[in-house]
Amino acid sequence: MSNENKEKDKLKRRIAGLEKTLQIVTGYSGRIEKNLRQLFEVVSDTMPVPMMISLKTGAILFFNGNAQKIFGYSEKEFRKIAASLLYENPDDRGIFLKTLEDKGEVRDFAVNLKKADGSVFPASLFSRQIVFEGQNCLLTVIHDLSELKQEEEKRLMLERQLRQTQKMEAIGTMAGGIAHDFNNILTVIFGKLELASMMLPGESKVVRYIADALAAARRAKAMTKQILAFCRKTEYARKPFHISTVVAEAYKMIASLTPSDIEVRLGIKAESAIILCDPTQIHQVMMNLCSNAHHALRDRGGVIEILLEEVRAGSQEKIMIPALKSGDYVRLTVRDNGPGIEKNIVDRVFDPFFTTKPSGEGTGMGLSIVRGILQAHGGAVSVDSEPGKGAAFHCWFPLVAQTEDLTESVMPQDTVERHRKNSVRG
Amino acid sequence: MNIKEERYSIVYENNVIKISGKLSIMPEGYERIESFFKEIVGSGPAELVLDIRNLEYLNSSGIKALCIGLILEVETKEGLWLNIRCSKQHRWQLETVPTFKDLIENLNIVFE
Ligand SMILES: Nc1ncnc2c1ncn2[C@@H]1O[C@H](COP(=O)(O)OP(=O)(O)O)[C@@H](O)[C@H]1O
């Protein structure tokens, strides 16, 4: 072989060697790439947090199963949507990108994100710049804060409730003591007034004055009774009743006491619903609520609606009324179209002694008694008010059963009769 | 000249090139390693052993350095054989080292 040929041969072999090396190396890199891709997919799909990779322009290149789950988009939709549309306020993404640019990474970026169904949830974003499939991208991990927030809200609410309970207890003890003494004083006042009027001739003007004084004293007695009832710790004997019958009874009495410029309407949609209750207390609830409605409609007239319906308390209601357990309820609503309740006091109307009425007209006990009664019945009371349009108070009583024929047997007429006389205005 | 770094080492002793640790440096880093290999082959050993049983990982640039810097160089020395001692423990060796057979005839691969 000539030298030249030898050289040629050597070069040929060299080229062949390099070609094979290239094959070996690309084969090797291919395997590594595949392993890395697999690693990435396994990591992103096993980590319990939503994660996605997007371009600055907003195109979403990758998202894991959790991201899909939390936002509720199908795979196809996710690939089409712009990342800014995942924000409640799309401008927030601009701020997010700016932070990323300034700091090189984003940690704990608090923002509200939006799901496919339009609902919004609080989140915290963590993001870094990476190269993905040959492009400059951001890898973003999403921390869903809604549970945290809910926990926090629940804790605050429980705290508030606890404080409320403690306050009520202290006030209850105090008021109970006062009411008791006051009642004794009233007994003396009654006795002496009655004696005095007996000793006067019937046509005397003084008799009328004394009668007025007696009427006032009776009101005072009714009030102390309310307070005592409220403070008494002993459980009332509660029996199963058709609440509709009790409500209808109370309605009759309320209607007869209502001035003619106020219309009282009754709507019963829960005829056969049975609850465990003390009818006296149902009367009291209605009297207290209607007396407030009377007051709200004073000088302007209007309509009071008394509604009784069966409702199911689900998660929605539980959020609005934390004291409510999920389940079936009979809801007694007293609604008026008066001035309603100002936003800034609506949280306080159930507080004992909270009143906006001039002294002499309001005790501030009416609603707190209603609340106490509902609590004792395992229910809850809530208020719905739009200032200027009226107020509605909802009393939720746990439903026990529904039957047509229990009425007579469980509702001795005298119970209602007896309590009707005792009912007082709140 | 031996190469000892924090994560890897390359030692040449009694016709044995022993590479240990994890080798995943950037391509430029392999220049001195390749010239080290060439130097070894150029020194005219009668026989050569590449012991990678303790080489846990080698990146793709490392594969290229082995192929071009060592194996193809061995081919230029007539009659020189290269023995590679591998470990079955390392999957990458199982998958890749046998493909070196495509490069030269004078190659022995032993898995332990
Ligand atoms: N139907 C209503 N419309 C407007 N405000 C109401 C209504 N019911 C209650 N309130 C408000 O709630 C406060 C507390 O009511 P309540 O506990 O019955 O005490 P009181 O009637 O003695 O003031 C009232 O003073 C009033 O401001």
Ligand SMILES: [Mg+2]
């Ligand atoms: Mg009142």
